Amino acid sequence: MTKRFGGLAAVxxxxxxxxxxxxxxxxxxxxxxxxTLVNLVTGALPRTAGEVRFRGGSIHGxxxxxxxxxxxxxxxxLTVIENVMVGALFGxxxxxxxxxxxxxxxxxxxxxxxxxxxxxxxxxxxNVPERKRMELARALAMRPAVLLLDEVMAGLNPxxxxxxxxxxxxxxxRGTTLIVIEHVMRAIRDLSxxxxxxxxxxxxxxxPPVEVLNNPEVVSAYLGRRYAERAGA
Amino acid sequence: xxxxxxxxxxxxxxxxxxxxxxRHVSLRVEAGxxxxxxxxxxxxxSTLLNAICGIVRPTVGRVRLDGTDITGWSSEAIVAQxxxxxxxxxxxxxxxxxxxxLLMGAYRRRDHRGIERDIAAxxxxxPVLKDRQRQRAGSMSxxxxxxxxxxxxxxxxxxxxxxxxxxxxxxxxxxxxxxxALQRVHAEGTTVFVVEQDVATxxxxxTIGYVLENGRVVLSGPTADLRSDPHVKKAxxxx
Amino acid sequence: MxxxxxxxxxxxxxxxxxxxxxxxxxxxxxxxxxxxLFMLAALAESWNIIGGFTGYASFGNVAFFxxxxxxxxxxxxxxxxxxxxxxxxxxLLAMAFAALVGIPILRLKGHYxxxxxxxxxxxxxxxxxNLKITGGGTGLTMPITKSALPFFYLMFxxxxxATAINWWLSASRFGYGLVAIREDExxxxxxxxxxxxxxxAAFALSGAxxxxxxxxxxxxxxxxxxxxVFKVIITIQMIIMAVFGGMGTVVGPLLGALVLASVSExxxxxxxxxxxxxxxxxxxxVVLFMPKGxxxxxxxxxxxxxxxARNLREYRM
Numbered sequence: 001m002t003k004r005f006g007g008l009a010a011v012x013x014x015x016x017x018x019x020x021x022x023x024x025x026x027x028x029x030x031x032x033x034x035x036t037l038v039n040l041v042t043g044a045l046p047r048t049a050g051e052v053r054f055r056g057g058s059i060h061g062x063x064x065x066x067x068x069x070x071x072x073x074x075x076x077x078l079t080v081i082e083n084v085m086v087g088a089l090f091g092x093x094x095x096x097x098x099x100x101x102x103x104x105x106x107x108x109x110x111x112x113x114x115x116x117x118x119x120x121x122x123x124x125x126x127n128v129p130e131r132k133r134m135e136l137a138r139a140l141a142m143r144p145a146v147l148l149l150d151e152v153m154a155g156l157n158p159x160x161x162x163x164x165x166x167x168x169x170x171x172x173x174r175g176t177t178l179i180v181i182e183h184v185m186r187a188i189r190d191l192s193x194x195x196x197x198x199x200x201x202x203x204x205x206x207x208p209p210v211e212v213l214n215n216p217e218v219v220s221a222y223l224g225r226r227y228a229e230r231a232g233a
Numbered sequence: 234x235x236x237x238x239x240x241x242x243x244x245x246x247x248x249x250x251x252x253x254x255x256r257h258v259s260l261r262v263e264a265g266x267x268x269x270x271x272x273x274x275x276x277x278x279s280t281l282l283n284a285i286c287g288i289v290r291p292t293v294g295r296v297r298l299d300g301t302d303i304t305g306w307s308s309e310a311i312v313a314q315x316x317x318x319x320x321x322x323x324x325x326x327x328x329x330x331x332x333x334x335l336l337m338g339a340y341r342r343r344d345h346r347g348i349e350r351d352i353a354a355x356x357x358x359x360p361v362l363k364d365r366q367r368q369r370a371g372s373m374s375x376x377x378x379x380x381x382x383x384x385x386x387x388x389x390x391x392x393x394x395x396x397x398x399x400x401x402x403x404x405x406x407x408x409x410x411x412x413x414a415l416q417r418v419h420a421e422g423t424t425v426f427v428v429e430q431d432v433a434t435x436x437x438x439x440t441i442g443y444v445l446e447n448g449r450v451v452l453s454g455p456t457a458d459l460r461s462d463p464h465v466k467k468a469x470x471x472x
Numbered sequence: 473m474x475x476x477x478x479x480x481x482x483x484x485x486x487x488x489x490x491x492x493x494x495x496x497x498x499x500x501x502x503x504x505x506x507x508x509l510f511m512l513a514a515l516a517e518s519w520n521i522i523g524g525f526t527g528y529a530s531f532g533n534v535a536f537f538x539x540x541x542x543x544x545x546x547x548x549x550x551x552x553x554x555x556x557x558x559x560x561x562x563x564l565l566a567m568a569f570a571a572l573v574g575i576p577i578l579r580l581k582g583h584y585x586x587x588x589x590x591x592x593x594x595x596x597x598x599x600x601x602n603l604k605i606t607g608g609g610t611g612l613t614m615p616i617t618k619s620a621l622p623f624f625y626l627m628f629x630x631x632x633x634a635t636a637i638n639w640w641l642s643a644s645r646f647g648y649g650l651v652a653i654r655e656d657e658x659x660x661x662x663x664x665x666x667x668x669x670x671x672x673a674a675f676a677l678s679g680a681x682x683x684x685x686x687x688x689x690x691x692x693x694x695x696x697x698x699x700x701v702f703k704v705i706i707t708i709q710m711i712i713m714a715v716f717g718g719m720g721t722v723v724g725p726l727l728g729a730l731v732l733a734s735v736s737e738x739x740x741x742x743x744x745x746x747x748x749x750x751x752x753x754x755x756x757x758v759v760l761f762m763p764k765g766x767x768x769x770x771x772x773x774x775x776x777x778x779x780x781a782r783n784l785r786e787y788r789m
Contacts, residue, residue: 029404031374044662067662070402075655077720086652089645090664099643128274142663154402155430157273158471183404186471224406226437 001040001050003033010036012201013050018146023168023178025192025209029222033201034181035070038148041179042067054145064145066091068135068152070181074123080134081106081119087141095142102141109137113167129160136167146177153184165190185227189213197222237300238263239393239424240285240316245294247284254280255448257294262393262426267419269427269435269456271469272445278428279321281445282397286318287311299392313341315392321401323382327371331362331381334370338388348388355384358414376407380414393424400431412437432469436460444469488632495624503620507692509733510627511685515706516713516725517634518681523711524719525641526674527654528578531707532589535573535596536566536679538702540686542600545612545696550605559626559687566683567676574675578668581657590704597702611697614690623692630688634681638722650674651720705748712751716758718765727766 003011011033018024026034039045041052042065054064066087075083084106088096096102110116113133118126126134132152139147149168153161165187172178182188188195189209196206199221205212212218219228238261248254254277262268272278283289285296287308295304298314306314317338325334335355339348356363359380365373370381379399386394396415400408408431415438419425429435436442436456444452444465452459459465466472495503515537523529540562547558577588600606617623641647649670652660661667690696709732710725717728732754739746762769 027404029374029406030376030402042662069659069662073656073659075652075659077655078651082648086648086660086665087663089648090652095645095664099645099648102645138663151402155274155398157430157469159468160273161471183402185405220406222404222406224404224409226409226412226433227405230433 001037001052002048003036003040003045004048009201011040011198014198014201014203016196016203016206018177018179020177021172021175022193023172023180023191025188025195026179026181026198027183027188027195027222028198028204032198034198035150036201037198038067038150038179038181041065042148064143065148066139066142066144066146067148068132068139068150070150070154072131072135074126074131074134076124077122079120079122080115080126080137081110083123083134084109084137084141087138091142091144106137106141109141112140112170113137128155129164132156132164133167140171140176144176146179147171149178149180149182151181151183153182153187156184158186161187162190185213185223238297239299240426241295241297242281242285243295243297245281245284245291245296247280247289247291247294249280249289253292253448255284255291258445258448258450259294260443260450260453262424264424265419265422266441267415267425267427267439268441268443269429269439270443270445271429271432271435273430273469276445277448278430278445279397280448282318282395282428285311285395286316312389315389316395317386317389317391317393318395318397319382319386319399321398323375323378325370325378325381325385327369329370330367331370331373332366334381334385335362335388338385341389351388351390355387358417359384375402376404376410379403379407379411383411383414383418387418387423391423393426394418395426395428397428398430399427400429400434408434432465491628492625495621500620503624505733505737507620507623507627508737509729510624510631511689512709512713512733513726513729514627514631514634514685515682515710516717516729517631517638518678518685519707519710520638520714520719520725521641521681522671522674522678524714524721524724525638525647525650525654526671528671528675529582529586529711530589530675530678531586531704531711532591532593533678533682533710534702534704534707535589535593536570536682537686537689537706538593538596538600538698539569539679540566540683541690541696541701542606542612542686543683544687544690545607545614546605548614548691549612555691559684559691562687563680563684566686567680570679571672571676574672575668578671578675590707593702593704593707597698600702601698607697609698611695611700612690614694614696616694617691620692623688626688627685627692630681630684635722635726637677637681638725642722646670646673654720705751708751712754712758716754716766718767721765721767724765724767727770731766 001011001014002009014037028034036045040047075086085102088102088105096105110119113136115130115133115137118130123134136152153164156164161184168178168191180188180191192209194206195209195212197204197212197218204217204221205215213223240262242258242260245258246253246256258281260270270278280289284291287306290305295302297303298316301314303311303314326337332352335352339351342348361377362380362384365377370378373381399411412434415425427435427438436459439456442453442456442459443450444459452462452465519533543562543565544558547553547561548555573592577585580588601609606612641650649665652665653667653670657667713728713732714725716732717726718724736750739750
């Protein structure tokens with residue numbers, strides 16, 4: 001996958017595979033091309049070069065991929081359940097045929113993420129962790145084959161992070177494949193089957209967490225000395 | 234020589250409408266210190282900053298800056314007195330260049346030569362800003378924006394610099410760079426108040442810490458001690 | 473349908489029935505007033521589709537009203553078509569124009585979109601002014617009709633249809649898509665909503681109803697000219713009514729039209745220019761005190777001094 005903006009390559013010949021039911025962690029400094037790569041995969045951004053193959057067949061444009069956003073984008077004036085219903089109605093692999101069916105799916109997803117008690121609340125009345133769970137629910141309601149989580153852990157304390165990790169694992173257990181972009185190392189470590197590291201738009205390395213997070217190149221490019229000190233301690 | 238704290242918050246209670254968020258919060262930041270306030274989402278950190286900076290009026294309690302009671306003052310007046318905040322999410326002027334953002338930090342100053350000297354100092358502190366000085370601030374990465382925001386805050390030569398959620402969304406290595414830079418800033422005499430939910434980073438920066446939970450200060454003291462407090466370790470450091 | 477839906481449908485049916493029978497009992501003056509009210513309410517409901525539901529505040533919907541009026545005018549006077557054919561043609565032409573203009577213009581957002589739509593309306597007036605077939609500056613005169621009754625039922629029918637469409641939007645997949653676009657267009661597109669298509673369809677629907685209203689108005693008033701029919705104040709009125717009543721709701725525009733048309737009627741007996749001042753005051757009132765409109769205030773029963781004060785304070789902040 002390659003994407004150039006004028007003369008600048010935001011993403012440069014990045015290749016990777018994603019196995020069904022896998023959780024791939026995607027890390028790298030800000031500006032390394034993580035979000036751009038994700039936008040290329042979902043088709044939101046047209047690519048300069050490269051190909052996406054889904055289940056063996058070549059794909060142009062929309063796959064069964066849904067995503068959350070780095071800066072949460074709730075539909076503010078709608079209630080929580082209405083937000084999730086939009087996801088249910090417009091899922092790319094056949095959205096719900098009727099409003100009633102969409103509501104049913106939304107209720108089920110809200111129950112899964114433990115947000116049922118806030119179903120009738122207006123979206124802008126939620127606190128930060130709740131808003132993130134709602135975004136997650138909305139993306140899940142689209143019944144994606146691949147779910148992309150973009151920095152969902154930002155701002156959560158350790159207990160909230162552990163709960164979010166458990167929830168994401170349950171999502172994987174239900175059959176969804178995940179790509180997780182994160183800066184919160186605690187989460188990435190616990191979640192990922194494999195980690196891919198981007199640096200200046202290129203793939204630096206990929207592999208199991210234990211290898212990647214101890215790789216000296218990764219430490220100097222991304223993890224930094226305080227992380228290494230803490231990890232060593 | 235100044236005596237007494239630069240910032241003092243005394244028995245502050247505040248909230249929004251009928252909802253009470255802060256209860257009897259007291260803290261102080263002495264001149265030249267780097268102090269941190271940590272707490273989870275919803276603990277009341279933003280409300281406390283809003284109360285200090287004049288956006289929310291406390292129901293009970295006082296805020297003092299270098300001895301002057303600034304409780305209930307308007308934000309403009311409080312900024313004029315010498316509190317500068319580096320807001321959560323940076324809030325740079327995205328269409329302005331890096332240099333213009335830094336100049337905006339010096340908005341209230343009239344000493345042109347002093348301003349130019351300070352800009353040069355910012356470039357020395359954050360070399361990447363010098364490289365990008367004519368670049369639009371909105372097109373930089375999160376870490377670079379944070380540097381620009383801190384620079385903008387310092388340009389005001391404040392009596393106290395407040396950092397709100399500096400670590401949000403930043404790569405670990407970027408935090409290393411910022412921690413080093415802030416330690417330099419502190420070493421050069423600036424009083425800094427760090428409001429943070431990344432407790433590890435906050436304790437790397439500050440010598441004195443306050444822990445806010447449900448609107449109350451539940452722990453305070455040297456960060457060296459707080460680091461080994463069992464409750465802090467479990468709830469905030471995840472150890 | 474759940475019980476509240478039944479009662480709402482019941483009430484709506486009763487109101488429709490009562491109004492259909494009204495002409496029997498009402499004075500000619502009241503019938504005139506009601507025709508005017510239906511016209512304004514239908515325009516407000518039509519604006520609500522693009523402005524309220526989709527969140528694209530068009531400042532040029534009078535263009536569609538005018539196109540509808542002139543289509544009817546030209547078809548009736550020049551081509552001698554029967555009104556029964558001219559009216560649907562007006563709606564269709566206005567709709568097609570809205571769709572065509574919408575394709576480029578809906579790429580603009582916010583203020584730019586508003587200005588561009590305003591430009592479209594102004595341009596239409598100039599075009600009509602300079603064409604011979606539309607009578608240029610002299611205008612067109614329709615054949616006179618004897619009774620006001622057909623106009624009463626026509627305008628009422630259009631209002632019911634426009635309101636029905638709004639109701640459908642509030643409970644359909646298409647409507648949810650529009651609201652998603654309003655709330656966050658990027659997120660909506662990321663969820664697979666074809667924003668360009670949906671926006672254009674909403675704009676076209678909005679134009680269609682405005683065009684139908686224009687067609688009926690032209691025949692009713694019997695004389696149309698560019699300045700009279702492409703007046704910016706008509707757009708302003710439909711926006712104010714929709715916003716005052718509650719944009720994005722189904723009954724909001726109706727409420728807004730009812731209240732504002734009635735008050736304006738009372739005031740206009742005093743002084744014509746007072747009506748214009750009134751419009752301005754309403755805008756200020758709504759922005760300061762009831763930004764979500766009358767419908768929200770009523771449904772939340774939130775009209776107390778304390779909420780007024782809170783809104784003022786928050787506005788200041």
